Amino acid sequence: MLRSKDIDTLGAFAADYDAAGARTFACLLYTLDKWESALYWWRFAAGAGDELAAHLLAVHHAAVGRSTDARLWRAVARMMGFAAERHLPLPVRGTTELALGFARTWDRTLQSFLQHNHLPRELAAH
Incomplete structure (x- = not known):
């Protein structure tokens, strides 16, 4: 419940949040x-002006087949x-190898997406 004395906390929140931190956490x-x-945190960061967070939302939606959302983002x-x-x-490194123990087992759909760059036309266009 929002009380009148709580309104000052909004100012403190606005002064302390960090869009890049929210994107990194996401x-x-x-x-x-x-x-x-x-x-959620990518949308928060994008709403706070983080361009990369908006791009990551577009890439995620393209990867899972939600082309309308991908085009929007x-x-x-x-x-x-x-x-x-x-x-x-x-x-960080000159190779494309993932750190040991970092990656989970990927299914063929994700492997195909990453290897063949099958992005929707709207997302791949400049």
Whole structure:
């Protein structure tokens, strides 16, 4: 319940939240297969102006076959100014190998998506 004396806490929250931190937390949740929670925090970060979070939402929805949502988030990311060359992180290592014990067993659909880059036309277009 919101009380009048609680209104000051909103100002403190607005001053302390960090969109990049919310995006990073969402990425951690996603790697732990906590997709619903990750989507929540990506939407929070995107709503706070994080272009990369909007892009990650587009990629997730494209990967799971929700092309309408993927197109929506792709458009949002573009309107926010997302640019792959500016926003996508550079690999820490020079190889594409995952850290030992990091990856779970992927099914063939996900492997095919990652290997063959079958993105929906709307998501892959520049």
